[in-house]
Amino acid sequence: MRPIYRLIVLLASPALLTQTVFAQSQTADKTLPDFSTYKPTAIATRISGEKPVIDGDLSDPIWQTAKIITDFYEVDPVDGGHPSEKTTAYILYDDDNLYFGIYAYDKAPEDIKASQMRRDPRLGNDDNLRIALDPLNTQRDGYLFGVSPTGARLDGLLENNSNFKGEWNTLWQAKTKIVEDGWVAEIAIPFRSLSYDAAADSWGFQIIRGLRHKNERIHWSNIDQSKRGADFTQVGSLTGIDVESKGRGIEAQLFATALASRDWDAGDDTITFEPSANIYYRFTPALTGTLTLNTDFSDTPLDSRQVNTGRFSLFFPETRDFFLQDASVFEFGGQVFERQNGLPFFSRRIGIVDGAPTDIVVGGKLSGKIGNTSIGALVTQTAETEIIDDDGTTIYDGQTLAALRASIPVLDESKIGLVLTNGDPKGEVENTVGGVDFQYRNSKLHDGVIMGADFVALQSTSEDEDGKLFGSTLRWESQKWESYLRYKQIDAGYTPRLGFANRRNIREVSGYIAKGFRPKDHLLRQWWLGVFGGQTSQLDDALVDLDDLTGAVTEAGTTLDTFVGVYAFGRTTNNERFFVEAEKDYSFIDEDFDLAGEVLVPAGEYHSTAIRGRFSTNGSRVWSGGIFADRNNIFDGNSYTVSPEISWRPNKHFALGLDYTYRYFDLPNGDLNIHVGTLETEYNV
Secondary structure: OOOHHHHHHHHHOOOOOOOOOHHHHHHOOOOOOOOOOOOEEEEEOOOOOOOOOOOOOOOHHHHHOOOOOOOOEEEEEOOOOOOOOEEEEOOOOOOOEEEEEEEEEEOHHHHHHOOOOOOOOHHHHHHEEEEEEEEEOOOEEEEEEEEEOOOEEEEEEOOOOOOOEEEOOOOOEEEEEEEOOOEEEEEEHHHHHHOOOOOEEEEEEEEEEEEEEHEEEEEOOOOOOOOOOOOOOOOOEEEEEOOOOOOOEEEEEEEEEEEEEEEOOOOOEEEEEEEEEEEEEEEEEEEEEEEEEOOOOOOOOOOOOOOOOOOOOOOOOOOHHHHHHHHHHHHHOOHHHOOOOOOOOOOOOOEEEOEEEEEEEEEEEEEEEEEEEEEEEEEEOOOOHHHHHHHHHHHHOOEEEEEEEEEEEEEEOOOEEEEEEOOOOOOOOEEEEEEEEEEEEEEEEOOEEEEEEEEEEEEEOOOEEEEEEEEEEEEEOOOEEEEEEEHHHEOOOOOOOEEEEEOOOEEHHHEEEEEEEEOOOOOEEEEEEEEEEEEEOOOOOOEEEOOOOOOOOEEEOOOEEEEEEEEEEEEOOOOOOEEEEEEEEEEEEEEEEEOOOOOOOOEEEEEEEEEEEEEEEEOOOOOOEEEEEEEEOOOOOEEEEEEEEEEEOOOOOEEEEEEEEEEEEEEOEEEEEEEEEEEEEEEEO
């Protein structure tokens, strides 16, 4: 995704866009602390014997033993203001669980937004409470647990203070209840569901409240609009937890696949039964061992449908439980790989060969933290795979595939580490990739400013070719300005067989700069105006085939792509969101390709101009939706895209949604129509 889309996603995320009533915020009497240095501390109270009943009712006497938390502050729309509503929180723990009780007061409980009950919803569409935990004190990675007034639960991994992996799920309890003066949440998180440092005297900790019906965002710590809500560098501390011997235990996921078939000509019946399992064991509270046996991943959710209308391979995110366990430990390179091209390790390579699934006979993983070192080690043995296509039958032998990632914290908020992979899922060559990265981050350089930089160096070694990758990023983030610059160089011989590289022999430079505005007492709550651009050039000389110039050579430094554009993004006080963008591109295509496998695009030089925009309504309404449209004169022709979506949620139990995307290409060598539709219905008991 282009940097503009990253910015739009981060700013438009419903989880973070909330607001409040200005008058109440600015007339409060309470003295405000210095938020540039503010890091509050919460104390968890140990209990034994009696436990709180997780039923959304804080009347259990045991809650009265907890230390109360009342100091919450508004972050949006007023940075550091007083919230319009009171919030109180209580924290308990015993040998098995960490308990949270939160009372979200509300003077108008009839207006509380509570429209959904599904697991892992768009929680920001409703009033909500979120708890962020950094039990390993990484200041970068952790866990997020969220609930809505209907009891809808969200859990996921927070990675590198920027990425949220909602595919991750774990065992925990939550119950909520709307009462006459607000709503209440009770949460119990087993220590076995977390990786944590038993020797640490505190954890990184944050509570976030979304007052959706007032569009207000409230924080317990990290009172800074320039930081994302679960940015762990300035969150508060959770102290008092002493469960050194806990967090260990075994968790097993058992599966079985049965298949019956009949050959009607021969009269033969075949019945097969294939058991499989994922087994998790915590050697220490911070270090988990995972074993997978005879795994076919038949329980994995379906991928979102994508149609490839370009020259390079598409990227599909990981969704399998075995690989998602402690996935943040394997993160490498920071934002150098925001566009995934060049990734040294991509777990989706394991279990898929030429688009066909292959079973994993056995796999083992060690992940977590040893001392101050984060470590992830993975070894798998895949089964023999037979692929039948138009060219006949191909048999791939089973392969041993391995990956190692380790990193240590440096300079307070930064880290340095290494990565090593070995193996080829196809077994065609012996391939090894190794490298180092340094991820620098400084949120204390200047009040309200975050400065970051990432540096990466990788070496790929195979029997027939070697190659290197170098990359770096620089970024500057504040309430009013954002800027970003990326450089990446990928050799032609860089072939990470356990990674993802869909374009090589290139040098890329790209970036953007944007100015943010937060007008007061205005229809627009926030809007950004920015420019972006970039260039991709050829790294080394290469043979090309342009019409009758067979065997011609393009020289190093040849410009392959350029793009430049402007955009505007905004959101209203009612949380409607929009963006518009204009972009001008140049592309040099060195060989023919078939667009979506259907229409020939000849090699040559192409110029294009695109205009696109999106508008979406507040998702908390009974009827909500949006529309995206794009017009582009591409490949000496034209393309048009329109993508409407609509959702109907008459109550918290039932929802019906329809998404539809239509793309039309009118090109010199033919027309192409692409239709992708999704109809989704849900009923939550």
